[in-house]
Amino acid sequence: MIKVMAMRGFRLGKVAGFEINIDWSWLIIFTLVIYSLAGFYFPRVYPGLSSATNWIMGVIAAILLFVSVLAHELMHSVVAKQYGIDIKGITLFIFGGMSQTGAEPGTPKAEFNMAVIGPVTSFVIAAVFYGVTVVGNGAGWPVPVVAITGYLAVINLILGIFNMVPGFPLDGGRVLRSGLWAWLDNLERATRYASYVGQGFGYLLMGFGFFNLLGGALIGGFWMIFIGWFLAGSARTSYEQVLLRQALSGVEVSRVMTTDVPVIEARTPVDDFVQNYLMRREYACYPVAENEQVKGIVGIGDVRSLPREQWQFTTVGEITHPIEEEMRVSKDDDAWDALLKLATDENSCRLLVMQNGNLEGTITQDNIFRLIRTKMQLGV
Ligand SMILES: [Zn+2]
Known part of the structure; x- marks a missing residue:
């Protein structure tokens, strides 16, 4: 399905x-x-x-x-x-x-x-x-x-x-x-x-x-x-x-989410974001914040749709996907529901785990599949 x-x-x-x-x-x-x-x-x-x-x-x-x-x-x-x-x-x-x-x-x-x-x-x-x-x-x-x-x-x-x-x-x-x-x-x-x-x-x-x-x-x-x-x-x-x-089943989002994905400041130039994050780290997309407030998600796809010569003059905030309901889960949600959300929307490479407006972590298909792989290897 x-x-x-x-x-x-x-x-x-x-x-x-x-x-x-x-x-x-x-x-x-x-x-x-x-x-x-x-x-x-x-x-x-x-x-x-x-x-x-x-x-x-x-x-x-x-x-x-x-x-x-x-x-x-x-x-x-x-x-x-x-x-x-x-x-x-x-x-x-x-x-x-x-x-x-x-x-x-x-x-x-x-x-x-x-x-x-x-x-x-x-x-x-x-x-x-x-x-x-x-x-x-x-x-x-x-x-x-x-x-x-x-x-x-x-x-x-x-x-x-x-x-x-x-x-x-x-x-x-x-x-x-x-x-x-x-x-x-x-x-x-x-x-x-x-x-x-x-x-x-x-x-x-x-x-x-x-x-x-x-x-x-x-x-x-x-x-x-x-x-x-x-x-x-x-x-x-x-x-x-x-x-x-x-x-x-019964696995909560908090058990599979990552908390070590850096949050990008909205005013960061796209050029810096590419050099210091996309090129240097393993993640393909990142949460974005403005004045300590989480604004949305930015990823490789958003950067790619921006012409190369504008990277210097555009801020990450300008190409960020604003938060929508489909991008959000809470800590005690079922990991299965998170996976369905990730599979339904091809744009969402990462979900935001939010609790009372605060960012608690993020979750990707990789997080979920890693858990499944481990479970299979352990036979549990
Ligand atoms: Zn039928």
């Missing part, structure tokens, strides 16, 4: 209190769906309609598919919220949707309910569209209407089934994990096994893809390999993330 959260896209708006983001990759799928519906599916299944009608049907069906996927994701978020899990937003990307959350469900039951509601929603939508199609066919509704509702019944059924594949981190994999978790009473082992199954499915799908390629089905083959590769990769990283999370 750390990687997923760094995806780029645009904000669509808020639905039911959840922020909806669209990743650029979703637009590729949207276009492909319209193209394949208007160009192939509708003309083949319902011949005799004009090309313009096919395209309009394609657009409407794609929008309704989008709404269906959104409903699936929204239901995950609604149930998660009932269990007190804070959902930052929903991102739709190439393989559907992803609810952004820093937290994991606390009990197997919560996990089961949060996961299973997605496919259930898809199945319910499929059933509704199927019912509408049957009624429409009986009542003699226009062909384009029943063509669209029929397609939505099928595609939502496929969505529900694909998501129930028991490969973590798909919904089905989460359902599997919740079962293993309840049985083994051990989240780490449950995740490991669910992740193995997920990787297995991924490789299996890639294998099928290769067979399809050999058989001459190029697009279908590549598509399967792509999905399989993605599935195997996310199954692996999801497990690593749980390990990371476990290693950091």
Whole structure:
């Protein structure tokens, strides 16, 4: 999820209190769906309609598919919220949707309910569209209407089934994990096994893809390999993330922060900062203070965006990133939350550990990973 959260896209708006983001990759799928519906599916299944009608049907069906996927994701978020899990937003990307959350469900039951509601929603939508199609066919509704509702019944059924594949981190994999978790009473082992199954499915799908390629089905083959590769990769990283999370659970920021990073005076010329700090010391970014008051953070990136000839005439204060909420943690925060903050924002190379407006220390990904490495070497 750390990687997923760094995806780029645009904000669509808020639905039911959840922020909806669209990743650029979703637009590729949207276009492909319209193209394949208007160009192939509708003309083949319902011949005799004009090309313009096919395209309009394609657009409407794609929008309704989008709404269906959104409903699936929204239901995950609604149930998660009932269990007190804070959902930052929903991102739709190439393989559907992803609810952004820093937290994991606390009990197997919560996990089961949060996961299973997605496919259930898809199945319910499929059933509704199927019912509408049957009624429409009986009542003699226009062909384009029943063509669209029929397609939505099928595609939502496929969505529900694909998501129930028991490969973590798909919904089905989460359902599997919740079962293993309840049985083994051990989240780490449950995740490991669910992740193995997920990787297995991924490789299996890639294998099928290769067979399809050999058989001459190029697009279908590549598509399967792509999905399989993605599935195997996310199954692996999801497990690593749980390990990371476990290693950091209960570790307070004060245990991993450094207190020996020098604070730079805001009036220091950039030139001096480069010579005396960036070139001479190991740190890539530093807290900045003005009149004993912490102002923000400055790093290599900020210096690089300033033309070389202006280094002499610019002060560090002028290129400092002012303090924002995302740059701040407190001493008793969880190190895991700090890591999430560091991973979410690519500009924050260092977080400020603040207590009552005073700088207590700073923390970087390196600090956190060093602790994890040490813990692993010690086997604790
Ligand atoms: Zn889902």
